[in-house]
Amino acid sequence: MRPSRISALLTAIVLYASMISCSDNNTYVPRIQRDRDKDKEFSIGQSYAADDEDIIDEIEVSDELCDISDIEEKVQLLIDHIDDQEDEEVIKNDIQFLLDMYDKLYEAHTNMEVVFYRNYSDNDLESEYNKFYRAAFVAEDLLAHGFIYGYNSKYKKLFEDLVDEDDFTKHAGEYDLEDARIESEASFDDRSEAMSSYYEITNNNDLSNKEKDLQCAEVLLDLLSDYNTDILYSQYDRDYTGDEILELSDTVKKELIPVYNKLIDKYFDMPNWAASYYTDNDGSDPFEIIREYAPLLSEDISKSADIICNEKLYSIYDNAEAFPGAFTDDMPYQKKARVFIGNVGEENELNSAIHEFGHFHACLYDDTPAYLFKNNMDIAEIQSQGLELLFMQFYDDIYGDASDPKKIEKVMDLLDSVICGFLVGEFEYTVVRDMDNMTPQDVVDLFNDIFKEYSPYYNLNIIPHIFESPGYYISYATSSLAAFDIFEDMQKNPKKALEQYEKIAKTSYNSGEYTFRMALKECGFSDVLTKNYISELADEISNYADSF
Numbered sequence: 001m002r003p004s005r006i007s008a009l010l011t012a013i014v015l016y017a018s019m020i021s022c023s024d025n026n027t028y029v030p031r032i033q034r035d036r037d038k039d040k041e042f043s044i045g046q047s048y049a050a051d052d053e054d055i056i057d058e059i060e061v062s063d064e065l066c067d068i069s070d071i072e073e074k075v076q077l078l079i080d081h082i083d084d085q086e087d088e089e090v091i092k093n094d095i096q097f098l099l100d101m102y103d104k105l106y107e108a109h110t111n112m113e114v115v116f117y118r119n120y121s122d123n124d125l126e127s128e129y130n131k132f133y134r135a136a137f138v139a140e141d142l143l144a145h146g147f148i149y150g151y152n153s154k155y156k157k158l159f160e161d162l163v164d165e166d167d168f169t170k171h172a173g174e175y176d177l178e179d180a181r182i183e184s185e186a187s188f189d190d191r192s193e194a195m196s197s198y199y200e201i202t203n204n205n206d207l208s209n210k211e212k213d214l215q216c217a218e219v220l221l222d223l224l225s226d227y228n229t230d231i232l233y234s235q236y237d238r239d240y241t242g243d244e245i246l247e248l249s250d251t252v253k254k255e256l257i258p259v260y261n262k263l264i265d266k267y268f269d270m271p272n273w274a275a276s277y278y279t280d281n282d283g284s285d286p287f288e289i290i291r292e293y294a295p296l297l298s299e300d301i302s303k304s305a306d307i308i309c310n311e312k313l314y315s316i317y318d319n320a321e322a323f324p325g326a327f328t329d330d331m332p333y334q335k336k337a338r339v340f341i342g343n344v345g346e347e348n349e350l351n352s353a354i355h356e357f358g359h360f361h362a363c364l365y366d367d368t369p370a371y372l373f374k375n376n377m378d379i380a381e382i383q384s385q386g387l388e389l390l391f392m393q394f395y396d397d398i399y400g401d402a403s404d405p406k407k408i409e410k411v412m413d414l415l416d417s418v419i420c421g422f423l424v425g426e427f428e429y430t431v432v433r434d435m436d437n438m439t440p441q442d443v444v445d446l447f448n449d450i451f452k453e454y455s456p457y458y459n460l461n462i463i464p465h466i467f468e469s470p471g472y473y474i475s476y477a478t479s480s481l482a483a484f485d486i487f488e489d490m491q492k493n494p495k496k497a498l499e500q501y502e503k504i505a506k507t508s509y510n511s512g513e514y515t516f517r518m519a520l521k522e523c524g525f526s527d528v529l530t531k532n533y534i535s536e537l538a539d540e541i542s543n544y545a546d547s548f
């Protein structure tokens with residue numbers, strides 16, 4: 001089994017960071033959780049949303065794109081044309097055909113994803129969805145094999161932008177295309193197997209939390225056996241190292257955790273925090289609320305709001321069958337995207353919608369073919385979190401009396417992303433670095449040791465990202481740090497904050513043209529991965545807390 005760009009992308013998607021749970025028992029609600037104890041039989045395309053108005057006009061899902069032998073045949077054609085020394089034009093056409101085919105397959109995957117995620121406990125739909133996921137996963141490997149073949153031929157220059165170092169490492173030693181397919185299918189199946197073991201453990205109510213942690217640690221060590229510290233970060237196109245993160249993590253613990261605790265105290269001192277927490281948008285469609293305020297930000301943001309509303313490229317599901325979480329996934333063939341929001345709680349719908357709309361808006365400016373997606377989550381999450389912060393300007397108007405607690409909630413939410421991101425980042429990097437000498441118990445101890453000063457509600461087994469997309473989590477931290485730069489400007493110079501946001505929203509997180517630090521510099525952000533920035537941020541948020 002080995003890490004793959006598509007598996008990171010498809011499983012991680014872009015996940016909504018949830019606010020600490022303020023319910024009575026105050027238990028932490030994981031950002032994603034799966035529940036498979038129901039056994040219902042629905043057929044594809046049927047909708048079971050509680051509110052009919054929320055159902056998108058039937059999403060078309062065509063599975064003719066999922067035929068792996070068909071994909072293999074198309075890649076073989078490219079290889080044959082290379083062997084036959086055909087004209088460059090023929091080779092160029094083959095390349096374009098394959099990139100388009102992959103875009104269509106990816107888009108079909110996105111559509112099927114929404115269909116499945118709205119009926120998340122349906123086993124039939126799950127296996128149908130897995131077909132798309134598997135086809136996309138294997139197709140990526142087959143294309144990579146074909147493109148490397150081209151790169152090693154006299155047509156080298158046509159393939160230069162299509163292959164990178166990771167591809168060479170991953171596909172080294174592949175004998176032929178069939179070999180590449182067998183390897184890829186086995187890799188997908190291994191990964192699925194590891195993921196099912198993970199979900200079996202977390203859904204087993206007979207196990208205590210401690211037992212779950214220990215068993216999950218075993219799964220994790222197995223999953224990570226093909227990783228090293230370089231791959232852990234290079235798969236997300238990062239321009240910082242795990243060692244830098246370890247160093248900054250110390251500063252985060254020392255400086256930001258106390259500020260977070262101060263905000264919590266402030267929040268619970270507010271007499272109306274509970275009422276405010278459960279304030280929702282009175283049944284209004286959150287995307288219509290976004291459309292209403294978008295023109296106050298900019299013409300471009302307003303245009304995107306019109307597109308998502310007019311074309312109904314979002315689905316909100318409140319029913320128990322839906323996946324509890326939110327995401328945005330690309331539709332690269334049409335150069336659009338789809339937003340899914342399921343069971344986040346009515347009081348969180350608007351927030352989720354703003355966050356996901358930030359991703360949607362950015363997707364409209366990104367025309368990278370899906371095969372070349374760099375999946376730079378550090379940049380992508382600034383595009384969503386930055387917009388959440390910009391919308392804080394309208395809280396007084398939107399929430400009225402509940403506005404102050406809502407503002408603190410938002411800042412806590414983002415600060416939690418920074419802190420948790422660093423803690424999980426520190427954990428993941430340390431495990432990958434030291435795993436040869438670690439037992440499952442060592443892994444659990446390390447996790448608990450890192451988290452003990454922050455929150456007893458986090459356990460290794462409740463964070464699926466660690467298992468689904470190793471190395472992903474640190475992006476929550478880096479991007480929130482950057483989003484906080486917009487927050488600081490918003491207090492003093494809202495126009496500058498908006499300008500910064502508009503620039504970063506149009507910076508492709510997929511093309512690879514910009515890495516995180518380059519993008520920040522280009523868009524006028526501070527260098528956020530420094531101790532100095534983190535210390536100043538701690539002061540700033542502390543002052544903000546005092547302002548209430």
Ligand SMILES: [Zn+2]
Binds near residue numbers: 381
């Ligand atoms: Zn996001």
